[in-house]
Amino acid sequence: MVFSFDLLLEAVVFGILLGCFYAAVSIGLSVSFGLLDVPHIAHPAIMVLGSYGTFVICRYGFDPIVAGVVLMPVFFVLGMGVYRFYYEAFERRGSEAGVRGIAFFFGLALIIEVGLILAFGVDQRSVEAVYIGKSLSIGEMRVPLRFLVAFGVAIVLMTALTLYLSKTFTGRAIKAVAQDEAALRLMGANPVRIKQWAFGIATAVAALAGALLIVIGPVEPGLDRVYIGRTFSVVVLAGLGSMTGTLAAGLILGISESIVLMHFGASWAPAVSFGLLLIVLGIRPQGLFGR
Amino acid sequence: MDKILLKIEGVSKHFGGFSALDGVSIAIAGGERFGLIGPNGSGKTTLINCVAGSLRHDAGSIVFDGEEVSRLPAYQRTRRGIARSFQIPRPFASMSVLENLMVPLEYVVHRGLVVTGKTEAQAQDEAMAILRDIGLAEKAVTPSNRLSQVELRKLELARAMAARPQLLISDEAMAGLSSNEVSEVLEILFKLNASGITIIMIEHIMQAVMKFSQRIVCLDAGRIICEGTPASIVQNPDVQRAYLGA
Amino acid sequence: MKFWVSAGIAFALAVIAAATLKNEYYFFAGYTVLMFVVLATAWNILGGYAGYVNFGTPAFFGLGAYTAAVLFKATAAPLALQILAAATMSGLLGCAAGLLTLRLRGIFFAIATIALVVIIETLFNNWRYAGGATGLQLLRPPPTAPFESYVKMLFVLMAALAVAAVAIARYIERSWIGRGLRAIRDSEEAAECSGVPTLRLKVFACTVSGALMGVGGATMPMYLSFIEPASTFNLNYAIGALASPMIGGTAGYLGPVIGAILLSTIQQVVTVTISSEMNVMVVGVLLVVFVVAAPEGILGLIKKWTRSSSR
Numbered sequence: 001m002v003f004s005f006d007l008l009l010e011a012v013v014f015g016i017l018l019g020c021f022y023a024a025v026s027i028g029l030s031v032s033f034g035l036l037d038v039p040h041i042a043h044p045a046i047m048v049l050g051s052y053g054t055f056v057i058c059r060y061g062f063d064p065i066v067a068g069v070v071l072m073p074v075f076f077v078l079g080m081g082v083y084r085f086y087y088e089a090f091e092r093r094g095s096e097a098g099v100r101g102i103a104f105f106f107g108l109a110l111i112i113e114v115g116l117i118l119a120f121g122v123d124q125r126s127v128e129a130v131y132i133g134k135s136l137s138i139g140e141m142r143v144p145l146r147f148l149v150a151f152g153v154a155i156v157l158m159t160a161l162t163l164y165l166s167k168t169f170t171g172r173a174i175k176a177v178a179q180d181e182a183a184l185r186l187m188g189a190n191p192v193r194i195k196q197w198a199f200g201i202a203t204a205v206a207a208l209a210g211a212l213l214i215v216i217g218p219v220e221p222g223l224d225r226v227y228i229g230r231t232f233s234v235v236v237l238a239g240l241g242s243m244t245g246t247l248a249a250g251l252i253l254g255i256s257e258s259i260v261l262m263h264f265g266a267s268w269a270p271a272v273s274f275g276l277l278l279i280v281l282g283i284r285p286q287g288l289f290g291r
Numbered sequence: 292m293d294k295i296l297l298k299i300e301g302v303s304k305h306f307g308g309f310s311a312l313d314g315v316s317i318a319i320a321g322g323e324r325f326g327l328i329g330p331n332g333s334g335k336t337t338l339i340n341c342v343a344g345s346l347r348h349d350a351g352s353i354v355f356d357g358e359e360v361s362r363l364p365a366y367q368r369t370r371r372g373i374a375r376s377f378q379i380p381r382p383f384a385s386m387s388v389l390e391n392l393m394v395p396l397e398y399v400v401h402r403g404l405v406v407t408g409k410t411e412a413q414a415q416d417e418a419m420a421i422l423r424d425i426g427l428a429e430k431a432v433t434p435s436n437r438l439s440q441v442e443l444r445k446l447e448l449a450r451a452m453a454a455r456p457q458l459l460i461s462d463e464a465m466a467g468l469s470s471n472e473v474s475e476v477l478e479i480l481f482k483l484n485a486s487g488i489t490i491i492m493i494e495h496i497m498q499a500v501m502k503f504s505q506r507i508v509c510l511d512a513g514r515i516i517c518e519g520t521p522a523s524i525v526q527n528p529d530v531q532r533a534y535l536g537a
Numbered sequence: 538m539k540f541w542v543s544a545g546i547a548f549a550l551a552v553i554a555a556a557t558l559k560n561e562y563y564f565f566a567g568y569t570v571l572m573f574v575v576l577a578t579a580w581n582i583l584g585g586y587a588g589y590v591n592f593g594t595p596a597f598f599g600l601g602a603y604t605a606a607v608l609f610k611a612t613a614a615p616l617a618l619q620i621l622a623a624a625t626m627s628g629l630l631g632c633a634a635g636l637l638t639l640r641l642r643g644i645f646f647a648i649a650t651i652a653l654v655v656i657i658e659t660l661f662n663n664w665r666y667a668g669g670a671t672g673l674q675l676l677r678p679p680p681t682a683p684f685e686s687y688v689k690m691l692f693v694l695m696a697a698l699a700v701a702a703v704a705i706a707r708y709i710e711r712s713w714i715g716r717g718l719r720a721i722r723d724s725e726e727a728a729e730c731s732g733v734p735t736l737r738l739k740v741f742a743c744t745v746s747g748a749l750m751g752v753g754g755a756t757m758p759m760y761l762s763f764i765e766p767a768s769t770f771n772l773n774y775a776i777g778a779l780a781s782p783m784i785g786g787t788a789g790y791l792g793p794v795i796g797a798i799l800l801s802t803i804q805q806v807v808t809v810t811i812s813s814e815m816n817v818m819v820v821g822v823l824l825v826v827f828v829v830a831a832p833e834g835i836l837g838l839i840k841k842w843t844r845s846s847s848r
Binding site: 343344345364365366367369370374375377381382383384385386390393394395397398399450453454 | 713716717719720722723724726727728729730731732733734735736788
Binding site for chain 1: 780
């Protein structure tokens, strides 16, 4: 292990790009789990589903980011359906639902993963685009262009979502329902409809995140497993319900992973996100900016 | 009156920027019937949660029976004699009414490592006695998720009583009940107090609170705005303002 | 008494099978089924009784297996000692994990258990003495008398372990600890206010659960004569341990047994006739269907049918 400042700097820069990507990937979970309290273990699986959807659309010659955007309304409807089902089957029936709700999403993730294997096989799939395969030279470093593109889209996505939640009426209703459902009911709004809408948005965001995922690198059906660790550690580190915290937490994770990857190798990298998660849960479970 | 059983001094609790309790101080004597009123959101349930141990207060002290209990988890406070019922009943839904009472009997009163044949039978007798007092004896083997509202409220009280408490906190046990049912519950609380149990009653049903309490404290926005006998409370302009709005 | 009679009969059948049947395949399959009975029973102590979902079965199972393997490599210890060591290590892991995360809500515990699998797998991937990523070969000692076949011996041993695991689960279930766990599952806040030391009971359940999972894994290295991280920490153990009780029924000790036998059988049939991916799909679908439509599992359905037919 050679320690050099240049190597560290490169790791940090790469980590920032990666971290923003992780934040974008996790922000859907920040809404569905952080705000709505749904134990959505299947979020990464749905994101991978989005990656494969992007792959299919790209076969017709479309740009992957465009494909992701096209998928968003489809996934929005899908998300609303999933939440409605979850609500009717579990949340409505009370406290015993805790175990069964988690088991349900676990089963859902399994079904999605196996469905993808049956449809596409276990081999890795990737897409092509103008910006995939080229690198940009910044100073002495070579940064792959696709990471910059993903970084850019991630920033736009997160800004849009944060603005939506704080500036629009529906967005603020979503934040309100997370804090005080009873008060919302008294105001005449229907919390279930709002949560359904929010879950739909979270799922749509997951679709675009899936597109970014396949831009950054090849995907395979089992990829959701490592992303369970990454997304949940970001959301928990951020503090449930904090959008700005998601960006900070994503950066922390990205930089940590990048440094470990460059200095200790790939065999230790998966442990970083999960290790971070355990540390946060043990020391400060409410995260950096928790409610 | 007897000596002070529960002394709450300067208790404060914040949730983020929101101050739910702000420097609340109350002293309750042993055997007293104490009423706690206040509009929704005034901090009544938060205060109860801090006393029972479900929440940790941020500042101040809570002394029960001469002992500072602030650092104790809820189950140890129950073992020392503080019992509470829940505003929205939380029965152990997979258990029968009788079994619901077995939990505090086993964990507070008997605490045996192995429930031997004798201890289990003895505990069951004790549970049945409590159910008879409360009026739930015929429902002993009914699954607790099949009870009516008033029966659920009675179960909450019965389960709290099974912990053999010195202090019983009744959190809105009468909310949403018919006037007959309110009288039933009120009678139970009077009977319990007559047997020596200190009772804190949180209620919105003013008639019940007035009839029951020897002393009343009114909370608003986390602070005490009035303290005194039922007669003086009813006439207090601050209390009227708190309930009806300025 | 009924339980011990049935358990005795089941064990006796296992011994008779070992003495009479020739085809080794039965014992390979039987070993696997019994192992899943142990894992499902262990899972249910925390998952079914207390209501805390554990995705991390492979961590406890794998730690138990590796403990046994490393102990054998270092000291050629006999099976009994390997099993004891495995139970201890996995029990300690359960205790530590429990203390760390059981103060939090159920979903956080569930995620933390996923983290455990990855971290422990990563540790063993990088530990050269235990074989690292390529794995460790082990030379089996000869089977102890009166067994001539090592696999048959492991089969009978696993049958004994399964009976022990179910007996332990049954004991906990019927004791005041079981009632306390059920109170936690039904309403943790009310349980705490009823004098139940919720954290202590949860950690206890997690420790016992972990230890039994370690026992389930302890004989794997000897069974395969080989151990390596990828297959030891396989997701299938997590799926099997979770799905068996949820399908069989989580309320009592029989549910996991029924579920494990059913799922293992399905696994054998589907994997051989169609594919192993299809097997996971079938399990996933069954899990979702049961969790949504029959939350009390097969045991619950049987109870309902017998109740309605007796009217």
